[in-house]
Amino acid sequence: MNAYLRVPLASVAALLLVAIGASATRQLSGGAVSVALAVPVVVWLGLETTVIEGAVGAVVVGVLLDASAGGPGGLLAFLSVLVFVGVRAGAGIFDARTPLGFALLSGVATLGMGLGALLLLRYVSPAVSAPGWNLLGRVAVESLLTGLAAPAVKWVLDRVLSPGHREQPGLLR
Amino acid sequence: MFALLKRYREVVVVVVVAVIPLGIFLAHARHPGDRTALDRFVLTATSPIEKGVDWAITGVMETWQRYVWLRGTERRARELSREVNELRAENAALVQLRAENERLSRLLAFARSRPEHRAVGARVIGTRMDPKGLQLVTIDRGSDDGVRRMMPVVTTGGVLGRIHTLGAHSADVLVLSDRNSSIAARVERSRARANVRGLGAPGPCKLEYALRSDDLIEGDELVTSGTDGVFPHGLPVGQVTRVKRGGHGLYQAAEVLPAVDVNRVEEVAVLVAIEAPGAAPAAKAAEP
Incomplete structure (x- = not known):
C-alpha cells in the first residue's frame, strides 16, 4: 500500500475503533469500564511504518483521541507520539508482532498513556479539579482490556493496511 | 546545518510532532475553552458509527x-x-x-x-335432589338464627321453597320442584288463581287447580297469592310455558318454569317475620 495512504487510513481506523470502543463498553458494562482501542493503532504504526510516517500517524490519531475524549487539546496527541517512540525504541527487545507480544505492548502502552495523562493533568490542573489516584484502577482495567482486544485490532490493521515491507525496530537507522 | 537536519530529520520530526501538542496542551490546559471544530467533527463522525x-x-x-x-x-x-x-x-x-x-x-x-319482611340471609351448603326422596337444599342457618319450620325461602329471582327440617345451625329447604310442594299462586296479568306443584325433579312444575274459565296463556308470570299461609303475596314463582285445556273438565293444566333455578342457587333469604299488619297467617305458619 502507498505509504501516504496508510496514515489517513490508520486515522480512519482509529476513529472507527474509538466509536466501537465507546459503544461496546457502554453496551457490555454500562460504562463501568473503558477500552482504548485506538492505542493499538499507534502501537501498530510503531511496528509497521517508517519513523516519520508513524510519528505523523501517531500525532493524528492522538489529535482524534483528544477530540473524542473531550480533554485538553494536545495531551493525548503528545502521549501518542511518546507511545510511538516507546514502541519504536522498545519493540526490538522482544517479538512484538506476535499476537501475545502485540497484546502485551498495547497493554503497556495504554497503561503508560493513562499514567502519563494522569500525571500531566495533575501537574497542570488546580488541586480542586485534578484527577485523583483512585483512577489508577480504571487505567489498569482499561490497559488489560485493551491488551486483550489488541490482537483483533492488529489482525484487522494487517489486512486493511497490509504493509508492503516490515520496518526494523529502532528509532534511528 | 541543513546536512545535520537532514541526517537527523527523523528525530527532528518526532521531536516536533511531540513538542507541538505538548505546547498546545500546556498553553491551554489551565484554560480549557469551548469545543473546537475538530471536536465537533469527531463527534459528528463517530455518532453514526456508535x-x-x-x-x-x-x-x-x-x-x-x-x-x-x-x-x-x-x-x-x-x-x-x-x-x-x-x-x-x-x-x-x-x-x-x-x-x-x-x-x-x-x-x-x-x-x-320488601320492608314488611324481616329476612335472614343464608348460604346454600348442600343440595339433595334424590329422585327417590325429597328435593332439598341445605342452608347454613338454623333455629339458633331464628329460622323456623315452614318459613318461606326466597332468592332475588323469586320463591325457592320453604323450611322443611330444622337444625340448630342449618336447615333443609323443600324446594318448589318437590312433589310435596304446592304454592298458591296468582297469574299476575289476569289475577287468576292456581297452585304450583313440583314434579319431583329440578325443572318444570305443573299448574294445578287453574279453572278452565280462567284467563291463562303461555308466558304469563305467576306470583305467590299469599293464601297458602306460608308465602307472602307477590313473590315471583315462575312462568307459564305450556297450557293444556282439554275438551272437558273443571280445570285446565299448564307447565310452569320456576323463576329460580334450584341447581344454581348459592345465597338465599329466609323470611323470618312478616311485620306488615294483616300478614298473621304467614307469621303463624312460621312457628315450628
Whole structure:
C-alpha cells in the first residue's frame, strides 16, 4: 500500500475503533469500564511504518483521541507520539508482532498513556479539579482490556493496511 | 546545518510532532475553552458509527440471549408458569368473590325492597335432589338464627321453597320442584288463581287447580297469592310455558318454569317475620 495512504487510513481506523470502543463498553458494562482501542493503532504504526510516517500517524490519531475524549487539546496527541517512540525504541527487545507480544505492548502502552495523562493533568490542573489516584484502577482495567482486544485490532490493521515491507525496530537507522 | 537536519530529520520530526501538542496542551490546559471544530467533527463522525455498533451489538446480544444462551430459561419458564397458575387461581377466586358480592348485593336490595319482611340471609351448603326422596337444599342457618319450620325461602329471582327440617345451625329447604310442594299462586296479568306443584325433579312444575274459565296463556308470570299461609303475596314463582285445556273438565293444566333455578342457587333469604299488619297467617305458619 502507498505509504501516504496508510496514515489517513490508520486515522480512519482509529476513529472507527474509538466509536466501537465507546459503544461496546457502554453496551457490555454500562460504562463501568473503558477500552482504548485506538492505542493499538499507534502501537501498530510503531511496528509497521517508517519513523516519520508513524510519528505523523501517531500525532493524528492522538489529535482524534483528544477530540473524542473531550480533554485538553494536545495531551493525548503528545502521549501518542511518546507511545510511538516507546514502541519504536522498545519493540526490538522482544517479538512484538506476535499476537501475545502485540497484546502485551498495547497493554503497556495504554497503561503508560493513562499514567502519563494522569500525571500531566495533575501537574497542570488546580488541586480542586485534578484527577485523583483512585483512577489508577480504571487505567489498569482499561490497559488489560485493551491488551486483550489488541490482537483483533492488529489482525484487522494487517489486512486493511497490509504493509508492503516490515520496518526494523529502532528509532534511528 | 541543513546536512545535520537532514541526517537527523527523523528525530527532528518526532521531536516536533511531540513538542507541538505538548505546547498546545500546556498553553491551554489551565484554560480549557469551548469545543473546537475538530471536536465537533469527531463527534459528528463517530455518532453514526456508535449508533451502528450499538445496533449491531444489541442485535447480536439479543440473538444470543434469545436463541443460543438459554441457560436457566426452562427454570425461569417453570417459575413463570407456576406464577401464572397462581395468579389465575387468585383471579378466579376474585371473580367468584365479585360474583358473590353482586349476588349478595342483589339479595340485600331484594330484602330492602320488601320492608314488611324481616329476612335472614343464608348460604346454600348442600343440595339433595334424590329422585327417590325429597328435593332439598341445605342452608347454613338454623333455629339458633331464628329460622323456623315452614318459613318461606326466597332468592332475588323469586320463591325457592320453604323450611322443611330444622337444625340448630342449618336447615333443609323443600324446594318448589318437590312433589310435596304446592304454592298458591296468582297469574299476575289476569289475577287468576292456581297452585304450583313440583314434579319431583329440578325443572318444570305443573299448574294445578287453574279453572278452565280462567284467563291463562303461555308466558304469563305467576306470583305467590299469599293464601297458602306460608308465602307472602307477590313473590315471583315462575312462568307459564305450556297450557293444556282439554275438551272437558273443571280445570285446565299448564307447565310452569320456576323463576329460580334450584341447581344454581348459592345465597338465599329466609323470611323470618312478616311485620306488615294483616300478614298473621304467614307469621303463624312460621312457628315450628
